[in-house]
Amino acid sequence: xxxxxxxxxxxxxxxxxxxxxxxxxxxxxxxxxxPFLNVLAISLxxxxxxxxxxxxxxxxxxxxxxxxxxxxxxTIATGFRNSLxxxxxxxxxxxxxxxxxxxxxxxxxxQGRRFVSAYLAVTMYVTAGLIPFYILIRDLNMMNxxxxxxxxxxxxxxxxxxxxxxMDGIPYEVQESAKIDGANDFTIYWRIILxxxxxxxxxxxLFLAVGQWNTWFDTYLYNGSSEHLTTLxxxxxxxLQSTTNNSxxxxxxxxxxxxxxxxxxxxxxxxxxxVSVPILLVYPFLQRYFVKGLTxxxxxG
Numbered sequence: 001x002x003x004x005x006x007x008x009x010x011x012x013x014x015x016x017x018x019x020x021x022x023x024x025x026x027x028x029x030x031x032x033x034x035p036f037l038n039v040l041a042i043s044l045x046x047x048x049x050x051x052x053x054x055x056x057x058x059x060x061x062x063x064x065x066x067x068x069x070x071x072x073x074x075t076i077a078t079g080f081r082n083s084l085x086x087x088x089x090x091x092x093x094x095x096x097x098x099x100x101x102x103x104x105x106x107x108x109x110x111q112g113r114r115f116v117s118a119y120l121a122v123t124m125y126v127t128a129g130l131i132p133f134y135i136l137i138r139d140l141n142m143m144n145x146x147x148x149x150x151x152x153x154x155x156x157x158x159x160x161x162x163x164x165x166x167m168d169g170i171p172y173e174v175q176e177s178a179k180i181d182g183a184n185d186f187t188i189y190w191r192i193i194l195x196x197x198x199x200x201x202x203x204x205x206l207f208l209a210v211g212q213w214n215t216w217f218d219t220y221l222y223n224g225s226s227e228h229l230t231t232l233x234x235x236x237x238x239x240l241q242s243t244t245n246n247s248x249x250x251x252x253x254x255x256x257x258x259x260x261x262x263x264x265x266x267x268x269x270x271x272x273x274x275v276s277v278p279i280l281l282v283y284p285f286l287q288r289y290f291v292k293g294l295t296x297x298x299x300x301g
Contacts, residue, residue, distance in 0.1 A: 036276075039269045043067070047266035066270035069262050075227060075235050083213060083232035086149040090212040095205055097155050099197065102163035103189050108172060117164075120157040137222060144226045148218060153211075159204040166200035167193060210279055236271045 037057040042050050043066050045059035054060075070076060101120075105113045127133075133152075142148040170193065178188045194201070216233035223229040 039272050042266060043269035043273050045266070047263040050266050051263060066262055066266045067274070069267055070236075070239065070270055070274060073235065073239055075230055076232070078228060079230045079232040079235035082146070082149075082229060086146070086231065087209050087212040090150045090153065091205055091208040093150055093154050094156065094159065094208040095201055098159040098163050098204060099194060099201065100189070101155065101160045102167055103193055105160070105164050106167040106170075107175075117161075120160055124157045134221060143222050144229065145223075146229060148222045149212070149215075149231075152218075156204075156208075159207065162204055163197060163200045166197050170196055206283065209282065213279060214275075233275065236275060239271060240268060 034057065038055065041055050041057050041059045044062055044064070045055055046061035046063045047066060049061045101116075104110055105117055107113070137143060137148060137152065142151070174192060174196075175188050178192055183192075214233060216231060216237050219229070219231045219234040220237075224234075
């Protein structure tokens with residue numbers, strides 16, 4: 001008997017609950033999708049026509065002029081390259097560090113696991129603040145370097161605990177069996193434990209990638225004077241400021257000329273879509289791991 005036939009024979013109260021759940025899901029989907037589709041429609045609509053309002057989820061007068069304005073900004077290509085590099089490097093190094101520390105803390109024969117876990121937990125709630133951190137970065141000679149994008153955040157206590165919670169669910173007998181077969185610790189970690197923790201790694205990998213991709217404030221603090229180290233988000237923040245103030249940017253004559261043909265609101269919508277697309281393209285490949293990894297990690301933690 002199918003699930004549908006069972007629901008048909010269910011009491012009216014159960015069917016009413018089903019209808020209510022579906023109604024809530026439909027409303028939630030509409031509320032979630034409509035703002036994004038509306039922003040996409042405005043970004044693809046002629047800016048002069050957009051001023052009239054009334055655009056829903058489809059553009060009235062299709063155009064790519066709003067996106068051309070963004071690409072006319074001279075340093076967008078450099079910012080995109082640096083953002084892509086920092087996202088890849090930060091995600092890979094963050095995954096390796098979190099998984100290695102988690103593997104160590106998940107081992108029963110590690111005597112200092114309680115102390116290290118407590119120490120990491122404290123770092124989640126206690127920080128020195130922005131000014132001491134800035135002084136530390138300066139004293140480490142990381143100002144105006146690409147390393148400042150990756151090294152300061154290479155270890156995250158939250159990510160370590162998520163992966164460790166997942167590894168705690170792996171029977172320890174698996175490692176003991178591998179040791180009997182002659183495998184060393186690194187072989188066990190690389191060939192046995194890591195493949196079994198894909199859901200947890202996909203979960204924190206998505207967190208790391210989104211965080212690295214969306215960050216711009218560290219560029220402003222540490223690399224603001226180095227154009228070759230600029231990031232996409234930082235450049236787009238400057239574009240937003242230029243469109244809001246109607247001032248353009250003295251380094252980009254193409255940008256100033258392009259801004260005379262579009263409205264600031266249309267450019268803002270195009271920027272929003274431009275920075276969202278890369279994450280939207282990555283998420284579907286990780287979605288099947290994401291829910292499982294986050295759920296299991298929270299339950300076992």
